[in-house]
Structure formats: C-alpha cells, structure tokens
Amino acid sequence: MKLYIACDHAAIEMKDEITAYLREKGHDVEDLGINVGEKIDYPVAAEKVARKVVADNTSRGILICGTGIGMSIAANKVKGVRAAAVSEVYSAKLTRIHNNSNIICFGARVIGIETAKMIVDAYLEAEFEDGGRHAARVDLITKLEENF
Numbered sequence: 784m785k786l787y788i789a790c791d792h793a794a795i796e797m798k799d800e801i802t803a804y805l806r807e808k809g810h811d812v813e814d815l816g817i818n819v820g821e822k823i824d825y826p827v828a829a830e831k832v833a834r835k836v837v838a839d840n841t842s843r844g845i846l847i848c849g850t851g852i853g854m855s856i857a858a859n860k861v862k863g864v865r866a867a868a869v870s871e872v873y874s875a876k877l878t879r880i881h882n883n884s885n886i887i888c889f890g891a892r893v894i895g896i897e898t899a900k901m902i903v904d905a906y907l908e909a910e911f912e913d914g915g916r917h918a919a920r921v922d923l924i925t926k927l928e929e930n931f
C-alpha cells in the first residue's frame with residue numbers, strides 16, 4: 784500500500800521521523816514535504832496528500848501539523864477524502880474499521896513521537912469492516928458529499 788505524507792512547518796521533525804520509521808518497516812512512503820527551512824500553509828500541504836489519495840484508492844495519507852485539526856478540515860474538503868484527526872491509538876484504529884478513513888492526521892504540538900508511531904502502526908494495521916452497518920454509514924457520508 785502506497786503512503787503519502789506531508790506536514791506544515793510545525794511538524795517537520797515529526798514528519799521526517801515518521802517517514803523514516805515507516806520506511807524502516809518496509810512501507811512505500813512518498814514524502815510530499817515540507818523540509819527543514821521551508822514554510823507552508825496547512826491547507827496547501829493537505830491538498831497535496833488529498834489529491835494523491837483520491838487518485839489511488841488503495842493508498843493512504845498521513846498529515847501532520849501543529850494540532851492535526853487544520854489538516855483534517857482542509858483534506859476533508861476534497862471529494863473522496865475521509866480524514867481523521869486523532870491523538871491516541873484507539874481512535875486511529877477505529878477510524879479505519881468504522882469510517883474507512885483514508886487519511887490520518889495528528890499534531891506535533893499535541894502528541895509525542897512514540898504516540899505518533901503507535902498511531903500510524905494501529906492505523907495501517909486496521910482494516911475497514913466492509914459490507915455491514917459501517918459500510919452503510921460511510922455510504923451516507925458519500926451521499927452528503929454528493930449533495931452539498
């Protein structure tokens with residue numbers, strides 16, 4: 784599964800550490816920036832990952848800013864994105880199983896690097912519980928997106 788990661792200037796160190804961590808574990812991670820010395824507004828970074836993820840529905844995205852919230856709000860404006868901002872492992876796992884989220888967001892000013900690693904592990908190991916009540920609810924989300 785291809786992974787896309789990006790951050791704003793609040794989270795460069797965490798983005799680099801998570802990228803290295805995931806690559807060491809064998810994941811195919813494309814780093815869409817930014818890098819040390821650069822600045823970016825979080826909606827711009829969110830759009831980069833969102834576009835990649837909706838173009839390939841087998842891929843997943845990781846967005847990191849100060850809180851994770853701005854990234855999730857922005858990414859969710861892109862049709863086909865279900866981005867979740869989380870700060871702990873339980874939500875990271877459940878947002879895959881229940882919401883079929885395709886982008887996970889978190890905040891470098893909110894959680895530490897070890898929690899961030901646990902979050903990405905839980906997120907990437909979990910699978911959407913397809914075919915039942917959760918799928919019907921995700922379909923309702925898609926309908927909302929189509930209607931507005």
Ligand code: RB5
Nearest residue numbers: 793848849850852853854
């Ligand atoms: C940048 O200072 C900060 O606003 C951003 O990283 C993020 O926390 C927004 O949600």
